[in-house]
Amino acid sequence: MQKFPMTAEGLAKLEEELKQLKSVERPAIIVAIAEARAHGDLSENAEYHAARERQSFIEGRLAELESIIPSVEVIDVSKMSGTQVRFGARVTIIDEESEKETTYRIVGQYEADMKTGSISLSSPLAKALMGKTVGDSVEVPAPGGARAVEITGVAFN
Numbered sequence: 001m002q003k004f005p006m007t008a009e010g011l012a013k014l015e016e017e018l019k020q021l022k023s024v025e026r027p028a029i030i031v032a033i034a035e036a037r038a039h040g041d042l043s044e045n046a047e048y049h050a051a052r053e054r055q056s057f058i059e060g061r062l063a064e065l066e067s068i069i070p071s072v073e074v075i076d077v078s079k080m081s082g083t084q085v086r087f088g089a090r091v092t093i094i095d096e097e098s099e100k101e102t103t104y105r106i107v108g109q110y111e112a113d114m115k116t117g118s119i120s121l122s123s124p125l126a127k128a129l130m131g132k133t134v135g136d137s138v139e140v141p142a143p144g145g146a147r148a149v150e151i152t153g154v155a156f157n
Contacts, residue, residue, distance in 0.1 A: 003073040005087055005121060010111030011072050018065045021058055029055045068110055080156040083134045087121055091129055092153035096137065101152070106130075 036048035077088030092103045112120035128140045
């Protein structure tokens with residue numbers, strides 16, 4: 001079985017989502033389907049079809065979470081330190097062209113979320129940064145051509 005690296009926080013979020021889907025979402029959609037059925041003709045019942053679509057999504061996500069969670073290998077980031085970029089690190093970089101500073105956290109593929117600044121270990125940026133240290137300049141492949149960034153900080157908090 002393939003193991004997926006993940007932080008403890010990432011695993012907790014997945015477990016919470018699984019619990020929410022099982023205890024709240026699934027029962028709610030069953031009630032919604034029953035109510036929609038009570039409205040009569042199912043072939044022209046938009047509420048019924050929407051509820052069935054939602055049920056399909058919920059069941060699919062449940063199956064996905066139930067296959068991911070047992071395959072997770074939790075990496076304890078709190079015991080890590082140093083200036084080398086590794087899994088779990090918060091890496092601050094400066095784009096050498098635009099001089100824009102950005103901080104990313106390198107996490108597992110199932111907890112990556114650009115809105116929170118978390119990037120997947122398998123992303124091109126994370127791959128380019130892995131193993132490098134503060135002060136290194138790194139070429140990162142990008143759709144518009146390679147970008148040069150400088151690592152200005154690495155933290156494990």
